[in-house]
Amino acid sequence: MRPNHVGSVIWIIGIGLLFQACSLFGTDASGDILSDQAGTLLWSGSPAADGAGMLFKTEDETYYGVPGTREDYADYFPENKNQIQIIADIKRTGEKTVRGWGVEYPEIKILRIKGLQDPE
Missing domain, CATH: 2.40.50 (OB fold (Dihydrolipoamide Acetyltransferase, E2P))
Incomplete structure (x- = not known):
């Protein structure tokens, strides 16, 4: 992998983890x-x-x-x-x-x- 692609891959993984965390916390029954x-x-x-x-x-x-x-x-x-x-x-x-x-x-x-x- 080229050095300039490493930053892009890390950024994409970080965004994916952020969305996954948001969806996990948004689907519990808290507040129902x-x-x-x-x-x-x-x-x-x-x-x-x-x-x-x-x-x-x-x-x-x-x-x-x-x-x-x-x-x-x-x-x-x-x-x-x-x-x-x-x-x-x-x-x-x-x-x-x-x-x-x-x-x-x-x-x-x-x-x-x-x-x-x-x-x-």
């Missing part, structure tokens, strides 16, 4: 807001004691890790219950949260929550 998601908000014990913490299980059986503890959502849980049916607007953070026994869940933040009447 899902409105009116029906499902179950459940407290499954402290992750420090091998529980899964606060989870949101959607109707299509997708589980999300939710920050916080049962006390953070006490207004929604009936006394002596660890799960409640809700409708929520959620935001995917693009991060994974590791819970008891090393299980990973996609992390969300709940933006709006509406508790539904417990059928019992």
Whole structure:
């Protein structure tokens, strides 16, 4: 290869890597807001004691890790219950949260929550 072509090849490779990095970072689920998601908000014990913490299980059986503890959502849980049916607007953070026994869940933040009447 001639010396003047080496610079061109390096430049082309650099541009290609830049575009690849941009496309990788632009396709994650971070920032996705899902409105009116029906499902179950459940407290499954402290992750420090091998529980899964606060989870949101959607109707299509997708589980999300939710920050916080049962006390953070006490207004929604009936006394002596660890799960409640809700409708929520959620935001995917693009991060994974590791819970008891090393299980990973996609992390969300709940933006709006509406508790539904417990059928019992």
